[in-house]
Amino acid sequence: MAFLGIMWHMQAFGQQPRVEVHTDSSQILIGSQFHLYLDITLPGSYRLQGYALPDSFNHIEVVQRGQADTISTGGQWQYHQVLTLTSFDSGRWQIPSFPVVLASSRLNDTTHLMLQTDSLWIQVQTVPVDTTKPFMPIKDIRRVKLTWLDVLPYVLLGIALVLLVLGIIYVLRHRKRKAAPVVIQQPLQPPYEEAMALLKQWQAEQPWTKIQMKEYFTRLTDVLRRYVERAFQIPAMEITSGELLEQMDKHRVLREHRAVWEEILSEADRVKFAKWQSSPEIAALCLEKAIQVVEATHQAQEAERRAAESASAADAQAAAVKNISK
Template sequence: MKIRLIWLILPLIITPELYGQSIQTEVSSDSLATGDVFQLHIAARYNPATYEVVFPDSTQFGGEIEYLSSRRFRGVHSRDSLVYTLQFFALQDTVLTSKTVTFISEDGNLAVSTPEIPLYFKSLLNPEEQNLRPLKPLFDFARSWWLLILFFVLIMLIAFIVYMYRDKLRRKRSLNIDPTPVKPEPFRDPFQHLVNRITHLQTMVAANQQGYMHFYTELSEAFREYVEVVHDIPALESTTKEVIRDLKMRGLDDHITGNMQQILRDSDLVKFAKFNPEAEFVQKNYALAELLLKAIKKHDTDRIDAMRYRYEQMLGFERTAASTQDMKTSKMGEEGT
């Protein structure tokens, strides 16, 4: 009998505070529609000389039950309570989960959990429309749009900095480019080029027979190239007969075509018929070439001037007064001769 009495008294001696603390919970309504606001009342009974009470904060609410506000009331000496204002967002019956109330003392903390409270969903639809449910999700009231705006502004700022940097590099490269324009080549006078080639052959007139082959090759190619450039005749790929025929069709007089034919035929004899000319024969051909140069200059001066004008117009040259005066002086000298 004594042993039983000790077991009954011992818990009261060891933890007398455990049986002196209690909590009560109550809701203002247990039947709620979506969006309804209701109150949760949690009352704590304890010994204030020994304990301090800490009620649940807003972090213990969330999901379908949203925390709005709270207000604390102090009653009698050993009673304290907190009223929470909450909003119901469920679409069906739900449960208000257990919350933790903590009693703090010097000997340690005591955590007491509230009981779960069922909350019943009250539909706003007519009884015959109970099967209908909204398909659109609930609007999220707590989105931080300013973060998206800040991110967009940051991206635009980075893009602007990159654009300015690349534009600066482009301007710097453009300044490093040499502004000096490339000067185009001046017009090459085909007649003067022909004169230079024929004059160069004068040193070969007194050469031996082995040098005559080169003499006649250069002599023939010089006149053929001139005809091809000035009169637009493929003389380098044509026979002597074809060249003379085309020159006559261009309106050249018999004096020019006759001398040209004589020079080209003699050159063909040496190059293709293995003809070995004497020095007197070579001198005669060179003298004939000089006469042909004078006749060509008189006949083709206007044609070459026209070629020079087209070339300068194509490259954007401006004919200077000095060059024009030189051309007039040259023509007057030819007429006087």
């Protein structure tokens, strides 16, 4: 084995690194495999950076590079790796010396050390042929008689396939078609009642203490958006908060409470999209304001409806009086 150190003062590191290579055989039959063992011993001040051995060299090919084993003993590192080699050319071939590169394990130390392995020889021999004996004639193909044991697996497989087909046919003919389940369509609650039922339930359960704030505000705004969509025919589920506020400005009832809607939607957007950490107090306050604004808009909408009905009734009565007077 040859040792070559460059770029470092070896005495500064105590015990010096070393590299060894050997094979498990010095001669093989052509096409057979043999092993090259690589052993590297390093002090703690070094680390292995790599080695340069190509996959093919000098009529020899690397079949497999085994996984390297690393063991720490007595302040030193032991690297062991097994490489499987082969050759398909007869002759005496050399495994050349190849470099093993080490690096300093010290912080901010970029110096390197290169060790050189020994070169080895491998004798690759052909299969010996006895030329004194004559060539043997080529024999005819001999037919072997089949026995019942040879045929039995195919017979059993055929029977199994027939039984499987018959079973499928039987099931298809005799299975009863299941009646389609009757789906009972539950009538929708009015928008106000649906929204208030959920909001009142949440006020009792305080869901912000059980689930994440992001999920809570998502559910809260979904309830409010569904109420606005059903009660005022605004596509609230499909638009952004800004667009929803613009649509609310077109309705007098919603516009009167715009500040409350904007406060709830803004807090929800900050939690959902800006990772804002809302507090339980704010969550409870937003729920309370949601109940109040739904109640207020519903009462205002009902007052408008009653006023419209009264106006229609008055118009109808006036028309009837006019007809009578004629």
